[in-house]
Amino acid sequence: xLIKSEIKNILKNLPNLPGIYKHLDSDENILYIxxxxxxxxxxxxxxxxxxxxxxxxxxxxxxxNIEITITNSEEEALLLEYxxxxxxxxxxxxxxxxxxxxxYIFISHHxxxxxxxxxxxxxxxxxxxxxxxxxxxxxxxxxxxxKIFFLRTCEDSSIANRSRPCILYQINKCSAPCKDKISLxxxxxxxxxxxxxxxxxxxSIIKNxxxxxxxxxxxxxxxxxxxxxxxxxxxxxxxxxxxVNNVKESDIDVISVVLLNNQACVNLSTIRxxxxxxxxxxxxxxxxxxxxxxxxxxxxxxxxxNIELPKHIILSHKIxxxxxxxxxxxxxxxxxxxxxxxxxxxxxxxxxxxxxxxSAYINKNDNNINRLSLFLELINFKKLKDNIRIECFDISHMxxxxxxxxxxxxxxxxxxxxxYRRYKIDNIxxxxxxxxxxxxxxxxxSKKLENLPDIILIDGGKGxxxxxxxxxxxxxxxNILIIGVAKGNGxxxxxxxxxxxxxxDILLGEKSIILMFINHIRDEAHRxxxxxxxxxxxxxxxxxxxxxxxxxxxxxxxMLLNKFGSLSSLYNATIEELSSIKGISMSLAEKIYYTFHNx
Numbered sequence: 001x002l003i004k005s006e007i008k009n010i011l012k013n014l015p016n017l018p019g020i021y022k023h024l025d026s027d028e029n030i031l032y033i034x035x036x037x038x039x040x041x042x043x044x045x046x047x048x049x050x051x052x053x054x055x056x057x058x059x060x061x062x063x064x065n066i067e068i069t070i071t072n073s074e075e076e077a078l079l080l081e082y083x084x085x086x087x088x089x090x091x092x093x094x095x096x097x098x099x100x101x102x103x104y105i106f107i108s109h110h111x112x113x114x115x116x117x118x119x120x121x122x123x124x125x126x127x128x129x130x131x132x133x134x135x136x137x138x139x140x141x142x143x144x145x146x147k148i149f150f151l152r153t154c155e156d157s158s159i160a161n162r163s164r165p166c167i168l169y170q171i172n173k174c175s176a177p178c179k180d181k182i183s184l185x186x187x188x189x190x191x192x193x194x195x196x197x198x199x200x201x202x203x204s205i206i207k208n209x210x211x212x213x214x215x216x217x218x219x220x221x222x223x224x225x226x227x228x229x230x231x232x233x234x235x236x237x238x239x240x241x242x243x244v245n246n247v248k249e250s251d252i253d254v255i256s257v258v259l260l261n262n263q264a265c266v267n268l269s270t271i272r273x274x275x276x277x278x279x280x281x282x283x284x285x286x287x288x289x290x291x292x293x294x295x296x297x298x299x300x301x302x303x304x305x306n307i308e309l310p311k312h313i314i315l316s317h318k319i320x321x322x323x324x325x326x327x328x329x330x331x332x333x334x335x336x337x338x339x340x341x342x343x344x345x346x347x348x349x350x351x352x353x354x355x356x357x358x359s360a361y362i363n364k365n366d367n368n369i370n371r372l373s374l375f376l377e378l379i380n381f382k383k384l385k386d387n388i389r390i391e392c393f394d395i396s397h398m399x400x401x402x403x404x405x406x407x408x409x410x411x412x413x414x415x416x417x418x419x420y421r422r423y424k425i426d427n428i429x430x431x432x433x434x435x436x437x438x439x440x441x442x443x444x445x446s447k448k449l450e451n452l453p454d455i456i457l458i459d460g461g462k463g464x465x466x467x468x469x470x471x472x473x474x475x476x477x478x479n480i481l482i483i484g485v486a487k488g489n490g491x492x493x494x495x496x497x498x499x500x501x502x503x504x505d506i507l508l509g510e511k512s513i514i515l516m517f518i519n520h521i522r523d524e525a526h527r528x529x530x531x532x533x534x535x536x537x538x539x540x541x542x543x544x545x546x547x548x549x550x551x552x553x554x555x556x557x558x559m560l561l562n563k564f565g566s567l568s569s570l571y572n573a574t575i576e577e578l579s580s581i582k583g584i585s586m587s588l589a590e591k592i593y594y595t596f597h598n599x
Contacts, residue, residue, distance in 0.1 A: 200273030
């Protein structure tokens with residue numbers, strides 16, 4: 001293999017130490033990021049042999065420079081590699097973009113423990129169950145536990161300040177410990193049973209309920225016996241739906257990969273404590289000239305960085321470098337490649353679900369390619385469609401307050417949520433959309449000049465695109481095509497038209513496929529902007545409503561919110577409850593009450 005002189009010099013000076021390396025092209029773009037126990041040995045291996053793998057051949061042919069970072073250990077190198085891949089998204093690294101934290105069920109450490117949906121680092125006192133693959137599973141499970149074990153879901157800070165039980169008590173989804181509708185002993189038993197249920201110990205729960213039901217009948221407490229019977233029926237119904245066939249190992253992940261038409265899907269099923277938590281599909285980027293083994297290896301490396309490993313993993317394909325993949329973990333799980341019995345059925349079902357998910361993904365992608373092609377043809381845009389990047393900008397505000405702008409990205413024939421950005425708009429007059437649009441574009445393009453779009457979509461008409469054109473000309477970015485999406489007569493959906501700075505407007509028609517494509521991007525920008533605006537507006541209102549009351553300073557605001565737990569609980573408080581707080585007089589309590597209830 002012919003090696004460039006610059007690369008030869010780099011190879012000579014490489015250390016025999018652990019670290020990460022970056023392969024760069026002639027424009028200093030990062031092609032690939034890897035980690036090594038021995039940098040010299042690993043990097044030299046790219047250049048001292050002829051590679052059969054087409055992907056590695058292409059990579060090596062483009063390498064013009066190599067950068068290294070030495071680390072204290074291979075474990076540290078693995079973590080640094082993971083973070084840098086997420087940051088730079090190199091072309092030759094297989095990327096799984098869904099790196100968001102997964103939800104858990106959390107039972108709090110409290111005299112009267114509550115059950116909650118939890119997402120984030122596991123650093124609170126209490127019991128955590130999960131991770132679950134999606135939020136709906138968590139919410140449904142909490143709902144089930146409320147119906148069977150009647151645990152509270154209100155915040156710990158509000159339980160001591162309720163004047164009466166909430167509606168959940170009325171509909172038999174809470175036992176109202178806040179108003180002593182249940183004894184501490186019975187509530188604690190319900191909590192223990194809920195924990196056993198989440199740990200898969202359903203037999204002991206059923207046995208306990210049956211014993212209590214017989215005991216209640218013997219004491220002729222038929223009302224309580226009837227409640228226990230309903231609880232038992234509900235529990236049995238749930239167990240039939242949720243519980244998988246009994247196996248010795250109940251802490252298992254099932255992972256398959258399917259590669260088709262240069263698209264890949266990794267499907268993950270999780271089984272914890274005898275309960276099936278559902279499937280989740282992942283669609284990686286940068287998979288050209290790779291194989292199933294490389295894809296499933298990359299998935300395991302990235303997926304388990306921030307979550308606990310199961311004891312067993314059933315896999316459709318063998319992974320590479322088993323010992324290196326689990327460097328950061330306390331143990332290496334048992335990997336099963338040829339499952340038998342029920343485990344074989346789990347893998348077969350997982351692969352079926354994988355094929356269905358990948359087919360749907362490819363069909364959606366094909367539709368996007370077709371619609372994009374028609375759109376580019378309509379506007380006479382000559383660039384190759386595979387390289388097109390479209391950015392769409394929108395503005396949202398609440399009667400002139402909390403103005404936010406959004407930028408969403410369509411690239412590689414699909415929306416790219418990880419690239420979305422929000423911009424807070426400052427110092428503009430009420431409803432000054434032109435001023436807001438100018439600010440958004442300046443914030444987006446005055447500093448960040450990489451990944452520039454080919455086309456900018458603006459939710460607006462001539463005035464908006466003229467402002468956009470002026471800003472881009474100031475920044476020497478006049479080569480970017482700007483298109484406005486203007487609403488039609490009466491703002492009726494389907495009558496939108498495309499507006500340009502240098503050509504006639506285009507009216508697409510109500511049933512236009514191109515209009516569906518554009519509206520999908522524009523609606524995503526609107527959704528993203530309005531979510532940011534609503535969050536900020538709610539935050540400001542919560543803060544400002546107390547600030548507007550004379551006599552309520554920072555100290556009293558904190559005291560009120562700590563006491564009642566939330567603004568909604570404060571809203572529901574009576575004058576007597578407010579005045580019972582130290583430092584709040586009867587007149588001040590009345591002032592607070594009527595500030596909330598004047599409407």
